[in-house]
Amino acid sequence: MSDLDTTSRAVLAGSAYRDERHLAARQSLYRWQQPTYDLPGIVLDHLPTGGGGVVLDVGCGNGRYVTRIRAQRPDLTVVGLDISAGILAHVAPPVAVADAAALPVADRSAVAVLAMHMLYHVDDVDAALTESVRVLSPGGTLIASTNAREDKNELDDLWSAAAAEVLGVERGPRRVSLSSRFPLDDAPAMLRPYFADVEVVELVGAITVREPEPVIAHLASYRTWADTAGVPFDATLECARRLLDSVIDRDGEFRISCRSGLLFCHGPR
Ligand SMILES: C[S@@+](CC[C@H](N)C(=O)[O-])C[C@H]1O[C@@H](n2cnc3c(N)ncnc32)[C@H](O)[C@@H]1O
Structure with a gap:
């Protein structure tokens, strides 16, 4: 798996995020997480108050944050903004097809920029951060989010065990790690050259499922990268389902540990 596969505009806009299907499958797994975190609510708590202004949601996907902020902050x-015209069809205007590294807005025109679970898809993260700094007003805030390296480890292990069984080898290949180019572990150091103050809020929890379907839907949402998985994708999915069934039969549940976080970046340099 090369970086190209997880950052290519053609792959992301034409397949992975051509519509909201795969993203929605990944989002819905969090229904089974404890504690639950209201990410749009946390973002709302950190937006500047009074005086209105423009908020750019870069890589907005199916509009989870856009919709909530518009409802609660009509000022x-x-x-x-997103590179995928297809996924923007799920979001009410104003929206535009745009790349994080070339935002179609004037200098110092936004009070906040959101980059939620998307910077790991950007080919040149530094170019995207330079763009955020350019478009933010002097008191503006960049809010980013991403996953830690150890996030949902058990899903990686499950996939790898299923792949091993399908291939008849001892250790199967790992599944694609989307956030590895901008993991929470490294994100503060990547952001500090661009912002005077970077605050990290870690979100730790566990997803517990008692039926395989939500987990299988999550694993299936990586189908875009099936050709690079080094294993027959559908056969591995089926095997993962069997392995999961046997864990749930034995333990009554399957548990996935989660570690992600938000980064609040002030003082654009
Ligand atoms: C994992 S989704 C996150 C969606 C949304 N921010 C959320 O957290 O629910 C990543 C989104 O970023 C978009 N994206 C990827 N690379 C991008 C880029 N270079 N510029 C703008 N959007 C991009 C994808 O099309 C996709 O909709």
């Missing part, structure tokens, strides 16, 4: 103009 703000929230613009959804």
